[in-house]
Each structure stands twice: as structure tokens, then as C-alpha cells.
Amino acid sequence: MIEVSELTRRYGTLTAVDDLSFTVERGEVVGFLGPNGAGKTTTMRILSGYLPATRAKRLMVAGHDVLRDSMGVRRSIGYLPESVPLYPELRVDEMMRFQGKLHRMDRAELKGRIDTVLDRVGVLDRKKQLVGTLSRGLKQRVGLAVALLPNPDVLILDEPTSGLDPIQRGEVRRLISELSAEHTVLLSSHILAEIESMAPRVVIIHEGAKVADGDQASILTALGGGQGGHVAVEIASPLEASKISELMASLPGVSGVETGERLGIHQSFRVMGEGDLREDIGALAMTQSWALRELSWNRPTLEELFTRLVSGTLGTEHVAAAREAGAAPTAPAAAPAPAQSSGLSIEPVGQGGGSAKPLPLGTPGTAQPKTIYSLNPFDRGASRDLSKPVSVDAPAPVDLSPNSDGPEEDQEQRP
Amino acid sequence: MNGTLVVFQRELSGLFRAPFTWIVLLIVLVLNGLIFNGFLIGTGGNISDALDASMTGPLFWIWIVFLPALLAMRLVAEESRSGTLEYLLTAPVSDFAVVLGKFAAATAFLAILWTSSLLYAGATAVIGGNPDWPAVLGTWMGTIFVSALFVAIGMLASTFTATPLLAAFLSMVACIAWLAVPLLAGQVFSYLIPLIAKTEEARNAWATTVRDIASNMDAFGHFQRSFRLGLLDTAELVFFVTWTALFLFLTARSLEARRWRG
Numbered sequence: 304m305i306e307v308s309e310l311t312r313r314y315g316t317l318t319a320v321d322d323l324s325f326t327v328e329r330g331e332v333v334g335f336l337g338p339n340g341a342g343k344t345t346t347m348r349i350l351s352g353y354l355p356a357t358r359a360k361r362l363m364v365a366g367h368d369v370l371r372d373s374m375g376v377r378r379s380i381g382y383l384p385e386s387v388p389l390y391p392e393l394r395v396d397e398m399m400r401f402q403g404k405l406h407r408m409d410r411a412e413l414k415g416r417i418d419t420v421l422d423r424v425g426v427l428d429r430k431k432q433l434v435g436t437l438s439r440g441l442k443q444r445v446g447l448a449v450a451l452l453p454n455p456d457v458l459i460l461d462e463p464t465s466g467l468d469p470i471q472r473g474e475v476r477r478l479i480s481e482l483s484a485e486h487t488v489l490l491s492s493h494i495l496a497e498i499e500s501m502a503p504r505v506v507i508i509h510e511g512a513k514v515a516d517g518d519q520a521s522i523l524t525a526l527g528g529g530q531g532g533h534v535a536v537e538i539a540s541p542l543e544a545s546k547i548s549e550l551m552a553s554l555p556g557v558s559g560v561e562t563g564e565r566l567g568i569h570q571s572f573r574v575m576g577e578g579d580l581r582e583d584i585g586a587l588a589m590t591q592s593w594a595l596r597e598l599s600w601n602r603p604t605l606e607e608l609f610t611r612l613v614s615g616t617l618g619t620e621h622v623a624a625a626r627e628a629g630a631a632p633t634a635p636a637a638a639p640a641p642a643q644s645s646g647l648s649i650e651p652v653g654q655g656g657g658s659a660k661p662l663p664l665g666t667p668g669t670a671q672p673k674t675i676y677s678l679n680p681f682d683r684g685a686s687r688d689l690s691k692p693v694s695v696d697a698p699a700p701v702d703l704s705p706n707s708d709g710p711e712e713d714q715e716q717r718p
Numbered sequence: 719m720n721g722t723l724v725v726f727q728r729e730l731s732g733l734f735r736a737p738f739t740w741i742v743l744l745i746v747l748v749l750n751g752l753i754f755n756g757f758l759i760g761t762g763g764n765i766s767d768a769l770d771a772s773m774t775g776p777l778f779w780i781w782i783v784f785l786p787a788l789l790a791m792r793l794v795a796e797e798s799r800s801g802t803l804e805y806l807l808t809a810p811v812s813d814f815a816v817v818l819g820k821f822a823a824a825t826a827f828l829a830i831l832w833t834s835s836l837l838y839a840g841a842t843a844v845i846g847g848n849p850d851w852p853a854v855l856g857t858w859m860g861t862i863f864v865s866a867l868f869v870a871i872g873m874l875a876s877t878f879t880a881t882p883l884l885a886a887f888l889s890m891v892a893c894i895a896w897l898a899v900p901l902l903a904g905q906v907f908s909y910l911i912p913l914i915a916k917t918e919e920a921r922n923a924w925a926t927t928v929r930d931i932a933s934n935m936d937a938f939g940h941f942q943r944s945f946r947l948g949l950l951d952t953a954e955l956v957f958f959v960t961w962t963a964l965f966l967f968l969t970a971r972s973l974e975a976r977r978w979r980g
Contacts, residue, residue, distance in 0.1 A: 314979070351808045354977050377810040384808075386801035390728075392735040404724040405809040 304329045304457055304487040305350065308361035312345050312354065312511075319345040321511035329456075332483040334502030335491035336609065342511035343491040344385060347461050350489070351382035365456045365487075378406065381450030381486075385462040387442050391435030395426065395445055398434055399452055406453040416452060424448045424478060440471035447478065458482065460490040464497050476501055495606040507612060514612050523602065534574040534581055537566075537597035538588065544570050550591065554583045569596050721811030725819025726826075729793065733827050742788070746781060747834055753777060754838050765839075765847045773835040773857045774946055779897065779938070782861075782868055785831070787889035789824040790872025794973075795885035807973070817970045821869055828865035832858060852948030860945025863958040864937060868893050870965035877972040900936035903928055937961075 305327035312320040320342040327333045335343045348354040350364055352373040362368065367375035389398055396417055403413040421427040424444040429437065437445060443463065450458060463479060464472045479501050482488060492498050498505055499519060507515040507522075515522050540547060547570065548560040556576045563571035574580055581598050588595045733739050750772045757768035797803040806816050836858055839849040872889035879885050907928040915921040933939060937958075944954035 348804075353804055353808045374810050374812070377808055382808050384801060384804050386804070388801035388803075388805040390732065390802060391800075392732055393728075401724070401728050402809075405721065405811055407720060407810075 304331070304365055305333075305489060306361055306363040307346070307350070307359070309359060310346065310349065310356055310362060311358040312342075312349060313357045319511050320349070323508065323511065323513055325506050325513065325516055327487060327489055329487055330483075331504060332479075332488045332490070332502045334498035334505045335489060335508065336493070336495065336498050336505050337491075337508040338493055341493075341508050343493075343508065344461055345511075346508075347382070347459050347489070347491060348384075350376075351380060351459055352377050353382075378453070379455055380457045380459055381453065381455035382459045383446050383450045383461060383463060385465060387446035389434045389442060389446060389449065391433065393434050394431055395421070395434060395437075396430045398445065398449060402449045402452050408453060416454075420448045420451050423451070425474075440467050440474070443467060443471070443475055444478070447475070451482070456487060458486045458488045458490075460488065462491055462493070464492065464494070472497070495609055499606075507609060509612065522608065532575075532600070532602045533561075534576075534579075534584060535597055535599050535601055536572045536574055536584055537569050537595070538572070539568045539594040539596065540570070540591065542591075542593075544572075547593070548572060550587065551584060554580065554587060556580060556583070571597070721809075721815035722819040722822070725806070725811065725816050726822045729820050729823030730826055733789075733792075733823065736792075738788075738792075739827070742785065743831065746785075746831055749777060750834055751838075754835070763847075765842050765849050766853070769835060769839055769842075769849060769854055770857070770946075772838065773832070773854075773861060774941070778861065781831075782864055783890055783893045783897070785828060786824065786865060786868035786872040787875075787886045787893065789827065790869055790876045790889055791882040791886040793820040793824060793873055794876035794969075795880055795882040798880040798976075799882065807977070813973050814966075814970045817873065817966055817973065821866070821873060821966055821969075824869045824873075825862065825866045828869070829862045832861040832865070850948065853946070854948075856945045856948035856950065859950075860941050863945070863955070863962075864941055867937060867958055867962045867965070868896075870962045870969065871896065873969045874965050874972060877969055877976065896935075897938055900932040900939065903932035 305325075307326070308324045310320055310323045311318065323342070323346060325333075335346070337343050345354065349356050349359075349362070350369060352369060356362060356370065359370065362370055364376045365379040367379065369376050390401075393401065399417045399421070400413065403417070408416070418427065418430075421430060424447050426441060426444050426448065429441060429445075434442065434445065443466075447460070447463070450460070460479070464475050467475060476497065479488065479490065483501075488502075490498075490502065504518050505515070505522060506513060536551070538547060544562050544565070548562050551557060551572065551574055552560045554576075556578060557574055557580060558577070559575040561573040561575070563573060565571075574584060579600050581600055585595065585598055587593075588598075753775060754768050754772035757771040758765070761767045794803065797806065807813065836854065839851070839854045842849055871892050872886075875889035875892055876882075876885040878888060907925070911921055911924045911928070915924050934957075940954050940957050943949075944951040
């Protein structure tokens with residue numbers, strides 16, 4: 304349904320999208336993930352026909368070539384930009400009718416379709432309300448209804464949940480999950496929890512280049528399976544800590560055991576190894592008659608992985624190995640097994656993007672320079688891109704310490 | 719064509735939903751009415767003079783600088799700022815259809831505005847006056863052509879910036895320049911020509927060239943020479959239509975250039 308091959312887009316000297324390739328099959332829901340300024344919006348704008356590509360080998364959306372048959376693409380997609388552009392002076396049904404007329408929909412068909420779609424997104428009772436008086440969440444729904452009206456094959460939604468409160472976010476998320484049954488959906492977000500709950504497949508981009516692509520489980524296994532996962536164990540036993548750790552290390556699949564602190568009679572351990580080791584450790588504890596107080600499997604979340612990927616703290620040798628596995632899925636045992644089995648491709652951050660070493664997120668001076676449209680030398684806003692409305696979402700500060708739990712917005716996301 | 723019509727309808731209905739439009743309508747109609755009335759009384763019932771004053775008097779040329787600029791500012795710059803331009807430019811209509819629809823809506827609005835003078839002429843005819851109908855209709859058509867040209871200039875200016883007021887300002891400056899430069903060109907060049915040309919003949923040849931170019935770009939002169947007299951001269955029609963078409967073409971190109979800039 305969507306095929307992007309070697310897409311590059313430059314704004315002057317700045318490369319916003321750098322040699323990006325991915326495909327989205329019919330009926331798939333793909334989440335586009337990346338920090339602010341990663342090139343998500345640019346890519347979506349190019350796919351929707353709003354911006355031309357600087358260079359692309361192949362750009363197909365819904366069977367139409369974006370570069371040659373822009374009108375065909377525009378007719379078969381529903382595109383909702385982040386700013387949710389709606390005419391404030393129109394009523395909801397008038398806005399819908401305008402969209403229908405632009406798509407040359409039949410008058411009689413349009414009438415029924417408007418009600419169906421408005422009902423679908425849950426704003427049928429607001430049909431006669433002025434768009435300008437709607438709340439942010441309702442506007443988002445109406446925007447979605449406008450995009451859905453011509454029943455497009457492909458839905459491109461740019462940050463569909465930005466600027467919404469947690470309840471509205473949940474509603475929009477549910478709505479998109481429902482839509483995925485009938486449409487191919489490409490959506491973007493810089494909030495991981497959104498993507499995790501809506502899109503089975505994730506494409507992570509950073510500085511315009513693809514960093515990882517695959518379903519969430521395979522990204523997790525490939526990047527964090529061997530490295531970050533561990534089983535936390537807390538045991539009360541008359542045995543020495545070193546003895547216990549030795550016993551656990553002898554279990555099949557265990558690659559290492561760290562001895563933690565002792566709290567009263569309980570001793571904590573971190574057991575590193577492949578896969579879920581809880582049952583084995585539990586069985587061992589039973590045979591040894593240890594009193595088990597805790598047994599939990601801690602896997603790195605996609606959130607942590609994402610933060611590490613884009614801030615470049617993920618082991619480079621790991622990424623390189625995983626990339627090799629992705630580039631040649633049929634390669635023999637040289638590559639690590641988990642990455643090979645997933646068919647996942649991972650590219651090291653910052654390569655070809657110009658900068659040798661990627662700077663962590665939020666580092667001062669890494670904000671991308673924007674094109675200036677204002678001719679007014681006194682305009683204080685001359686440094687921002689005036690062609691885009693100011694985003695309601697302030698870029699969330701990201702905690703960079705490697706053992707942190709992830710960006711703050713994650714916590715806000717899951718109250 | 720379908721796209722143009724849809725955009726035209728929305729723009730025109732959008733105009734009449736904005737308070738700005740009604741304020742403009744009120745001010746223009748009141749002032750035009752006062753001028754017509756004043757001249758009618760002042761000249762002792764000379765209908766032609768009174769109509770002329772309300773349709774093409776100095777006030778008209780002031781409106782023609784301000785109104786298209788303010789309308790055009792809404793059409794592109796404001797939409798660009800609110801993001802709806804992105805919606806329109808990703809809808810299945812061509813850029814040119816969007817430009818044409820918007821242009822037609824603004825021009826239609828101004829045409830409605832100038833129609834008030836036709837009502838004055840009609841009213842005087844009803845009460846027994848005898849307005850010079852060819853001149854009245856010609857002037858009315860002329861005002862629409864002039865409006866169209868200035869709306870096109872305003873739209874081009876509006877595509878250069880996303881700050882609506884700056885767009886309006888740019889457009890006003892461009893319109894004033896368009897009106898004033900042909901009148902000033904002769905004066906300016908009377909100082910420059912002696913520097914270039916040494917002999918008397920060369921000087922005369924240069925002066926003729928400059929005068930020709932200036933008069934060919936003189937919208938005011940073209941309007942005065944034909945429409946105002948009730949004359950429909952194809953040469954004058956071609957003058958307005960080609961310049962308007964050129965500016966509309968440039969507007970569509972400029973919109974496309976915006977896409978490249980991002």
C-alpha cells in the first residue's frame with residue numbers, strides 16, 4: 304500500500320529525511336516513531352503530496368506514484384496533519400460537505416456518508432456546531448472524520464494524539480485501533496506508549512534515517528533480549544550468597560548472576576540470561592527449599608530502548624550486528640540468533656546523517672534550524688517556521704542518564 | 719473546473735461569515751452613498767457627475783489599494799498560518815484550481831461591492847433621471863477588471879509570507895507602485911535620459927520608449943481611456959486580462975515554490 308524507497312528530502316543544506324526506505328502492506332498499522340524533528344512530518348507530507356521529495360527511487364501510495372500521479376494519491380488517502388486544519392467559521396457538517404465536494408463525492412451518497420462517519424468518530428451530536436467552538440479533542444475527531452469521509456484506502460495521521468488530555472488520547476487511540484480493521488494506517492508519534500498501544504509494527508527514525516523497523520517484539524528481542532533483560536530474585540536461605548549464585552548460574556540458559564544487597568534474611572540477585580528464566584529458578588528454589596520473596600522478569604520496554612537508540616547509548620557493536628542480520632537475513636550463524644530470526648533491520652544512528660556521533664536528545668544546539676518565511680525583520684518569531692502553527696506539545700525533556708526509566712512524558716502518559 | 723468551483727463557493731461563503739466583510743461593506747456603502755448624494759446636490763442634479771464620483775472618484779482608487787490587499791491576505795497568508803492551506807493543497811484539486819477559486823471569490827466580493835453604484839443609477843432612472851447607461855455599465859465592468867488585477871497582485875504578495883498583515887502591507891505597496899510608477903516614470907527618466915543619451919535624437923527616442931512602456935503599464939490610464947467612457951476596447955480588455963493572468967500564474971508558481979522550501 305505504501306512503498307518508500309531511498310527517499311531523501313533536503314531543506315537547503317539541512318537533510319530532513321535521509322535515504323529512508325520502508326513498506327506498509329495492505330491492512331497494516333504502522334507507527335512512525337522518532338523525537339521531534341526526526342523527519343516524521345516531512346515524510347508524511349511528502350507521501351500526502353504536500354511537499355515534493357528531493358530524491359526518491361520509488362514512492363508509491365495506494366498504487367499511485369506520488370511523484371507522477373499526485374492527484375491519484377490525494378484521491379485515495381486521508382491525510383490528517385498535526386495541526387488539524389479545519390475552517391473555524393464552518394459548521395461540522397459544512398466542513399464535511401466541503402471535503403466531500405473536493406473529493407467529487409455524489410451528493411446523495413455524501414448525505415448518508417457524513418452521518419455514518421460522524422457517528423463513527425462519535426461527534427454526530429455536534430453536527431451543527433461551529434468548528435471554531437469545538438474543544439481540541441473534538442476537533443481532532445472531526446479532523447479524523449474529514450480524513451475518513453471519502454473512505455480512503457490509506458490513512459496518514461500525523462501525531463493524532465498530540466495536545467490531547469489522557470482521556471481524549473485514550474478515545475482517539477481506541478478509534479484508530481478500530482479503523483485499522485478497514486484501512487491501512489500510517490501514524491506518527493513521539494510518544495511511545497501511543498505507538499505501543501496502536502501499531503503492531505514500528506518504524507523508528509532519527510535524524511531522518513531509519514533506526515529500526517519491525518514488530519515490537521522483534522525490536523525488543525533484537526535489541527534488548529540478550530542485553531537488558533534480567534530476572535530479579537529475592538531469596539531467604541541459610542546458604543551463602545555465593546553458593547546460591549553458583550547454583551543459579553548452573554541453570555541452562557543463564558549467562559550470569561549478580562549478587563545484590565542483603566535485606567535482613569533476604570538476599571537479592573539479578574539473573575541474566577536468555578528468555579524467561581522464572582520457571583527454572585522457581586523450580587530450583589523449590590528443590591532447595593528456599594523461601595522465595597520475589598521472582599520477576601524485567602525486560603527493557605520499547606520506551607527505554609527507543610531512548611537508548613536515539614541517544615546513541617545502545618551498544619554500537621550490538622546495533623552493527625543486528626544491522627548485519629537485517630541486511631542479510633539468510634546469512635549463516637555469524638549474526639546473533641534473535642535478530643536473525645526476526646528479519647529486523649537496524650541501522651546505527653547518525654551514519655550518513657552528517658554528524659559522526661549522534662548527540663543525545665535535547666542537547667542544546669541540536670534543534671534543527673527551520674526555514675524562515677517571515678520577511679519582517681522585526682518579527683520576533685523570525686526564527687521559527689511561520690508556515691507551521693505552533694505545536695501545543697512542548698518538546699518533552701528527556702532524561703539522559705542510562706539507568707533512568709525513560710522520558711518523563713511516559714510517566715505522564717501512564718498516570 | 720470542479721475544484722475551482724468548490725473552492726470559490728467556500729471562499730465566498732467564508733467571506734460572508736466573517737465580521738470583517740460586513741464592516742467593509744458598511745463603510746464602503748455609506749461613504750459611496752454620501753459621495754453620490756453630495757455630488758448630486760452639489761452639482762444641482764447632475765447624475766453623470768454624481769455617479770462618476772461615486773464609482774471612479776478618488777475614493778475608489780483608495781478602496782482599490784486597500785480592499786484587495788485585505789481580501790488577499792485572508793486568502794493565502796492567513797490560511798497558511800492556520801494550516802488549512804496544507805489541507806487544501808493535499809486535497810485532490812490542482813494548485814491552479816485553488817488559486818483560481820480564491821481569486822474568483824475575492825473578485826466576486828468586490829464586484830458585489832461596486833454594484834451599489836448600479837443601484838444608484840437605477841434609482842435615479844426610476845425617479846425620472848436619465849443616467850448615461852453605457853458609461854455606467856462600462857465603468858462598472860472596468861472597476862471589476864481593475865479589482866481582479868489588484869486581487870491577483872495581492873494574492874501573489876500573500877504567498878510570500880505567512881504573516882497576514884505583512885502580506886496586506888506588501889500588497890498595498892505593490893498596488894500603489896503599480897498605480898504611481900507609470901505616472902512618475904516620465905519624471906524620473908527626464909533626469910536619467912540625458913546621462914545615457916548624448917544627442918538630441920537619441921534623447922527623444924529614449925523618452926518615447928519610456929513613455930510607451932509607462933503608458934502600457936498604466937492601469938489608471940487604461941481604465942480612464944475606455945471603460946469610464948463606456949467604451950469596450952479589446953486592447954484595454956487584453957491589457958487587464960493578461961496582467962491578471964500573469965499574476966495568477968505567478969501566484970500558483972509561488973505556491974509551488976513554497977512546497978519546495980518546505
